[in-house]
Amino acid sequence: MERIITTEVKNHVGERIRVSGWLHSLRRLGGITFLVIRDGWGTMQAVAEQEAELAPLLEQNAGVESVIAVEGIVNSEAQAPGGVELHDLRIEVVVPISEPPAITLSKRKLKANVDTLLDHAVVTNRHPTRRAIQRLAAGAMGAFRDLLTSRGFTEIQTPKLVAAATESGANVFKLDYFGRPAFLAQSPQLYKQIMVGVFERVFEVGPVFRAEPHDTARHLNEYVSLDAEFGFIENHFTVMALLRDVLAHILATFTQNYGEELELLQVRMPAVPPEIPAIHFAQAQELIFKLHHVDVRGEPDLSPQDERWLGAWAQQEFGSDFLYVAGYPMRKRPFYTHPELERSEYSNSFDLIFRGTELVTGGQRLHRYEDYVAALQRAGLSLEPFAEYLEAFKFGMPPHGGFAIGLERLLMQLIGLPNVKLAATFPRDISRLKP
Amino acid sequence: MERIITTEVKNHVGERIRVSGWLHSLRRLGGITFLVIRDGWGTMQAVAEQEAELAPLLEQNAGVESVIAVEGIVNSEAQAPGGVELHDLRIEVVVPISEPPAITLSKRKLKANVDTLLDHAVVTNRHPTRRAIQRLAAGAMGAFRDLLTSRGFTEIQTPKLVAAATESGANVFKLDYFGRPAFLAQSPQLYKQIMVGVFERVFEVGPVFRAEPHDTARHLNEYVSLDAEFGFIENHFTVMALLRDVLAHILATFTQNYGEELELLQVRMPAVPPEIPAIHFAQAQELIFKLHHVDVRGEPDLSPQDERWLGAWAQQEFGSDFLYVAGYPMRKRPFYTHPELERSEYSNSFDLIFRGTELVTGGQRLHRYEDYVAALQRAGLSLEPFAEYLEAFKFGMPPHGGFAIGLERLLMQLIGLPNVKLAATFPRDISRLKP
Known part of the structure; x- marks a missing residue:
């Protein structure tokens, strides 16, 4: 399946599509897990309602900044950033990353002093x-x-x-x-x-x-x-x-x-x-x-x-x-x-x-x-x-x-x-x- | 009078216009003098049929590479490079140059060895x-x-x-x-x-x-x-x-x-x-x-x-x-x-x-x-x-x-x-x- 870039996903509501990028964040809320995928242009949310959907991540111990591809059905969802989110996920881990980077990228604001941010500019620049x-x-x-x-x-x-x-x-x-x-x-x-x-x-x-x-x-x-x-x-x-x-x-x-x-x-x-x-x-x-x-x-x-x-x-x-x-x-x-x-x-x-x-x-x-x-x-x-x-x-x-x-x-x-x-x-x- | 750039002169046939640039070459043929004016975009020919038209150049001993402005009437002339030339000239010398540069710019091809061309790249680049x-x-x-x-x-x-x-x-x-x-x-x-x-x-x-x-x-x-x-x-x-x-x-x-x-x-x-x-x-x-x-x-x-x-x-x-x-x-x-x-x-x-x-x-x-x-x-x-x-x-x-x-x-x-x-x-x- 050809990959769609995140900023284009809103044009595919109702379709099953594939996005690729980095696992920007992963948040578990009860039985539901919210994933944010970041690619070169933006970010988008994916929602796993079944634990099985997350299996590829768990098996490979793949945390944030892992390179992944996610297939799913595009739902309109006013609450989600960008107005759309993916459901019914098939996750593929391209490069698993288990250690989190020194700079936390998943927060809205970067929370480190200037020197630390610049020492890790290689990663900081991804925020x-x-x-x-x-x-x-x-x-x-x-x-x-x-x-x-x-x-x-x-x-x-x-x-x-x-x-x-x-x-x-x-x-x-x-x-x-x-x-x-x-x-x-x-x-x-x-x-x-x-x-x-x-x-x-x-x-x-x-x-x-x-x-x-x-x-x-x-x-x-x-x-x-x-x-x-x-x-x-x-x-x-x-x-x-x-x-x-x-x-x-x-x-x-x-x-x-x-x-x-x-x-x-x-x-x-x-x-x-x-x-x-x-x-x-x-x-x-x-x-x-x-x-x-x-x-x-x-x-x-x-x-x-x-x-x-x-x-x-x-x-x-x-x-x-x-x-x-x-x-x-x-x-x-x-x-x-x-x-x-x-x-x-x-x-x-x-x-x-x-x-x-x-x-x-x-x-x-x-x-x-x-x-x-x-x-x-x-x-x-x-x-x-x-x-x-x-x-x-x-x-x-x-x-x-x-x-x-x-x-x-x-x-x-x-x-x-x-x-x-x-x-x-x-x-x-x-x-x-x-x- | 507002200046016209040389590559636009062809759109002004019959009008009196003004061009600015460098005196690229000057060639006397009997009583007629052909001047080529070079600006940042191209070159164009101007023709002086009266010695008096050249007076500002002669008075200030202004030779090639002098910065000049020339007013004249645009004639269609199939023989001229670019198909147009200026007549009935009023020449103004902005910066007179009397010494010719080490590199001759007025010929169709540059005629010096590579080292000389590069030593004088400041001028060579004008060719x-x-x-x-x-x-x-x-x-x-x-x-x-x-x-x-x-x-x-x-x-x-x-x-x-x-x-x-x-x-x-x-x-x-x-x-x-x-x-x-x-x-x-x-x-x-x-x-x-x-x-x-x-x-x-x-x-x-x-x-x-x-x-x-x-x-x-x-x-x-x-x-x-x-x-x-x-x-x-x-x-x-x-x-x-x-x-x-x-x-x-x-x-x-x-x-x-x-x-x-x-x-x-x-x-x-x-x-x-x-x-x-x-x-x-x-x-x-x-x-x-x-x-x-x-x-x-x-x-x-x-x-x-x-x-x-x-x-x-x-x-x-x-x-x-x-x-x-x-x-x-x-x-x-x-x-x-x-x-x-x-x-x-x-x-x-x-x-x-x-x-x-x-x-x-x-x-x-x-x-x-x-x-x-x-x-x-x-x-x-x-x-x-x-x-x-x-x-x-x-x-x-x-x-x-x-x-x-x-x-x-x-x-x-x-x-x-x-x-x-x-x-x-x-x-x-x-x-x-x-x-």
Whole structure:
């Protein structure tokens, strides 16, 4: 008998069908036994009214997480999860498991501390809430690609092994490359810019590596970056408009196709306004002084408290969960950042603040060769490691810009997870390289 | 005036429009000057009949690769590439470039040796033939994801930083991870298997790293792997059927959406038969003995010559560019390989041979915990580095299998490139870490 996947069983009421998967739970209530079978897509209930139906499980000492196949008749049953359940069972044990896993998967919520959950991620990831997070991750990647492809962007895959640690700011991992030093790319920034010279509009979904020695709820040493970069922009506002559409499409995809996951994770979905409100960095600091009597004017960056205040203001003023802060001072931004035309101490870069926390950074980049030479010299950097990167600008680059969305951070903030590591499938932190 | 992209200009005959991009070439013929403008999607011709139209270029000494915008009237012109050209030009120079790049981009074919092309990949990648290869790469990734998504597969992103060099065969890169050793994943093999325990059907598109110290036309030290793995299979023939459909979908996508690229690269497209012919490894060796009087029986693997002979045989016997060889001896296959049920010296693994060269490897994997313990012990490997991986099998894994397609190798073999490095955007080899 051909197997039916659990989420399709509701279309077979009255038929005898076969499902395959894992024995998610087994609960005996008097003479009746409720089994939950989990497959790759969902779970469903089966009811054994005769002890004989359970014989294959009992004979092989097959407990939860055993791989099984169950044949039965599909009954409509409003009480059952999903509205259907199987009766008159014939159970087949494919792989019997007698020892229960360290993580209890059959409860509605996972009940262990973060470290235990992550130590056993191999099993933890099977829990419905963990699967929901990972499905949203897949959905976000797909929606990101779909929106950008529909706008004429080309997908690229840029090298993760690079010859020099050319970006400032974050620490990089170093390795031995056939007797020479090599580094792991901390972002595809320089390559995606180079590729604007090839395709104008490019995106990449891939791993980035940060050797930051911090063990916090907001740090990962490897994460998935959703990168976009494109040419012939007016300025950073062109980039902000695209980012708005990308986020709106990701969220619309969640609402349309991931309703069950959103419900399971109790996600409070934000609305993305047609135009996300924007405030200049200098005005934002003035506003904080006016509203909260804290003088942060002249600071080169916003503090987490500043971001919370601004988030609250955007909520109150515009009813928006999102706020752009544009025009960050040049001195805290990387060398490739394009300055404002009128006030060169400010930049054409921005942060997107979501519910009071920075979510995405982006901006316009320099595009003239001589501007790069000057910027690198100003930053005290040697030109030599940048020779190939600079070749792109030497031979013609249009005004361009882009942004990078950290996939796990997006999910953490949207779902309201207490730790970014819970948004990763197999997180890497300063002490965690396994599983 | 809003910009029109070059591939859309044909829909604006008779109108005055604006295109933006790079000055791809400039050719003076008597009093007439032909300009080719290249943007992210294509190229188009513009014709200057008055010297004054060229003044902005001449004044700023703007040569090829200058970023320009050109306004003009669209004329139908059968002789012009794409069937249209611009007249009555108003040229605007966005970024003037006076020095020509090291690689001449304006010729139909690139005329430099491989090393020079790759040294200047930043510019080389702008050439139409190079762009065509990269577009096919993007198309292959998209088609791979689309087919698998339509079959219920979930996209995953697995860590590239791992604690132990757990796969045999290929060499791995080692790095310092906060004072401890870490390694770069040489494939997502173990993680994609673990994730079969979560979603049953998974795929990943991402970089893999091989520290193989060979500098050949077939080696890359970093490449893009298209990985699929799925559960509840019958045996390796289930995997072979899926791989057939994946390749058929990639090739159909090329034919449908990448006609111009295929033409430019003069790709001879293969047909994928509804069922790809398959031969057992032992029979393949018998066949070679019969047809070519060379006795390779008892050899644990096929040589390149063997593969060529088998490819020719498949062509002659079935008219097929593709041939599966199934049942490779266990002793040359990795520890997780599932043996044949009847003859345990052979495996449930396969290679796909395309036009006489191995293209894809795949197979059924072990799925019982005790089989892994025995296999690792037989291979002389310690269980400890595999503890987390083994947790997946300890807690229930269905029969499963999968395959991995090397993106660059697929493109090299399909296009008939002389070197796999030419199928990569920024290749990494033993002496190349830049650009």
